[in-house]
Amino acid sequence: MFFNSLLTNFAALxxxxxxxxxxxxxxxxxxxxxxxxxLLGALLVFISLGTKKMENDPKGLQNLLEFLWDxxxxxARTQIGEKVYRDWxxxxxxxxxxxxxxxxxxxxxxxxxxxxxxxxxxxPTADINTTIALALLVSLSYFYAGLSNKGWRYFxxxxxxxxxxxxxxxxxxFTKPLSLSFRLFGNxxxxxxxxxxxxxxxxxxxxxxxxxxxxxxxxxxxxxxATLAAYYIGEAVEEHH
Amino acid sequence: MLAFNFxxxxxxxxxxxxxxxxxxxxxxxxxxxxxxxxxxxxxGNVVEKREKFVSNNIIEAKNKLSEVKKLEADLxxxxxSARTEAQRIVSEAENESDKLYKEALELANNEAxxxxxxxxxxxxxxxxxxxxxxxxxxxxxxxxxxxxxxxEK
Numbered sequence: 001m002f003f004n005s006l007l008t009n010f011a012a013l014x015x016x017x018x019x020x021x022x023x024x025x026x027x028x029x030x031x032x033x034x035x036x037x038x039l040l041g042a043l044l045v046f047i048s049l050g051t052k053k054m055e056n057d058p059k060g061l062q063n064l065l066e067f068l069w070d071x072x073x074x075x076a077r078t079q080i081g082e083k084v085y086r087d088w089x090x091x092x093x094x095x096x097x098x099x100x101x102x103x104x105x106x107x108x109x110x111x112x113x114x115x116x117x118x119x120x121x122x123x124p125t126a127d128i129n130t131t132i133a134l135a136l137l138v139s140l141s142y143f144y145a146g147l148s149n150k151g152w153r154y155f156x157x158x159x160x161x162x163x164x165x166x167x168x169x170x171x172x173x174f175t176k177p178l179s180l181s182f183r184l185f186g187n188x189x190x191x192x193x194x195x196x197x198x199x200x201x202x203x204x205x206x207x208x209x210x211x212x213x214x215x216x217x218x219x220x221x222x223x224x225x226a227t228l229a230a231y232y233i234g235e236a237v238e239e240h241h
Numbered sequence: 242m243l244a245f246n247f248x249x250x251x252x253x254x255x256x257x258x259x260x261x262x263x264x265x266x267x268x269x270x271x272x273x274x275x276x277x278x279x280x281x282x283x284x285g286n287v288v289e290k291r292e293k294f295v296s297n298n299i300i301e302a303k304n305k306l307s308e309v310k311k312l313e314a315d316l317x318x319x320x321x322s323a324r325t326e327a328q329r330i331v332s333e334a335e336n337e338s339d340k341l342y343k344e345a346l347e348l349a350n351n352e353a354x355x356x357x358x359x360x361x362x363x364x365x366x367x368x369x370x371x372x373x374x375x376x377x378x379x380x381x382x383x384x385x386x387x388x389x390x391x392x393e394k
Contacts, residue, residue, distance in 0.1 A: 015255065016257070018257060027259050028259065028260055036268065040268075040272060047276070047279055051283050054283060054287045062284075062287075069281065069285060089281060090277035098269060119253075128257075129258055129261035130262075130265050132258065134265075189255070
């Protein structure tokens with residue numbers, strides 16, 4: 001009985017419901033774009049405010065942005081290496097910021113208060129389309145990084161250290177985007193669902209630790225996504241002898 | 242349209258993949274360019290300029306420090322040589338004064354000896370003269386005595 005009622009209530013959380021936008025004969029998940037535009041707008045406003053008046057002695061927001069920049073540079077430099085990290089730092093940083101802002105925005109802003117005709121607003125990264133888009137961009141990037149840095153020698157990587165590795169390395173090209181996208185998607189969606197169910201069952205106090213855990217996971221997922229993306233690019237440009 | 246629905250529904254579902262995917266990819270690529278020109282480039286310029294400034298200052302300070310150390314060592318060496326020079330001059334002067342003192346002493350001694358000798362000679366000659374005179378007077382006196390005695394007889 002209880003389980004049944006839970007299931008129907010679970011359905012009330014509207015899992016897998018989307019706000020469809022129809023443009024010509026293509027269909028879009030409107031709620032994903034709405035939240036991502038709001039969050040990215042906020043991010044861009046924040047960044048424009050911080051970089052409006054750059055000084056040699058950083059103050060306030062500029063300090064925070066410089067810390068963030070340094071953090072991203074360290075991440076890119078340790079994973080990609082001194083030689084080419086500059087080319088990829090904006091991409092890695094954008095991935096990190098996009099995932100982080102999406103995750104935290106989804107967790108911190110009470111989107112549920114805004115009623116949509118269908119579906120509900122939430123973290124853009126809780127939609128499989130977003131995470132697959134990010135993961136495919138990472139795949140394209142590391143192929144591009146490898147080919148542009150080493151030319152056709154990039155494919156030596158597939159038979160390194162022995163040709164026995166060839167099938168595994170080819171398989172890796174498929175598992176990398178798959179694991180990237182599903183890890184992010186699963187973590188964020190699971191967090192939203194757990195918090196949603198807990199809020200539904202015990203609306204007081206109890207969800208708060210889980211919400212904090214959700215914030216923690218969200219930040220960690222952003223870091224993991226960016227680090228792995230940088231690692232894959234680093235692996236592709238690495239010179240092995 | 243690429244769409245496969247896991248949860249049975251003809252529309253929607255968790256794994257509903259549609260045109261959201263490529264549009265989101267385009268959006269992220271656009272965001273990369275926007276963030277690059279709005280965030281990564283300007284902040285990077287400022288941070289790297291400052292890092293360069295700091296490292297330049299550190300190098301300059303290190304150069305100055307080594308220069309100071311070199312000067313200090315130089316000064317110490319000069320001080321050392323001045324000290325030995327002074328010592329040398331002092332000992333030289335001491336030797337010289339010693340020598341002068343000895344010379345003066347010897348000269349004075351010689352002079353004293355010479356005058357002593359002269360005085361001794363003078364005393365000796367006067368003694369002999371006095372003795373001669375005395376013996377002559379004694380002779381005269383004895384002659385006188387002898388004459389008187391002879392005359393009285």
